[in-house]
Amino acid sequence: GENVEQHPSTLSVQEGDSAVIKCTYSDSASNYFPWYKQELGKRPQLIIDIRSNVGEKKDQRIAVTLNKTAKHFSLHITETQPEDSAVYFCAATSWGYQKVTFGTGTKLQVIP
């Protein structure tokens, strides 16, 4: 089955700096990669996703890159703000296959 590894497990950045979270996956059939943000005590919320037919996707301060050959994908947050502080999860699945495999999460702390 799919295995998703995520690094780092914790990340502290100064407000305004960039944050990068990296994930690797094992199943070459995976072709959909969502990223979720989970604030303490709240539900995971989708913040951005990427499909395997593109290499990069951007939405305001958030971008995701995908390297299919190396089987890794990354989340980039620029100009971080205190409200970006949360746990971020990467995930992988394939279209038509409903099981989503999540990474272990990265706790991001943005220091004002």
Next chain:
Amino acid sequence: DTGVSQDPRHKITKRGQNVTFRCDPISEHNRLYWYRQTLGQGPEFLTYFQNEAQLEKSRLLSDRFSAERPKGSFSTLEIQRTEQGDSAMYLCASSPEGQSQETQYFGPGTRLLVL
């Protein structure tokens, strides 16, 4: 709130008791998923329904766990003879059919504590 809802939000039970959780998906979503999340970990897939049919079950779902979605709308997850290791957050998610079917929307979860 038109999002995924779950009930109860918190449940404390004694070991050996049975518990049942409910999930109401987004109304037009025909796919429904159950996950379990323990502290410091990502959600782990338990099972998946398309309409009323349970199409996939994880090996994590022991015989003590059963899930139903009788009319293809809300779903229930029952845990029989609870054990302390069952303590976790149980998350439900739903997704629509079609191009965005991979995008899952999560409910707030039910936090279970087994004493």
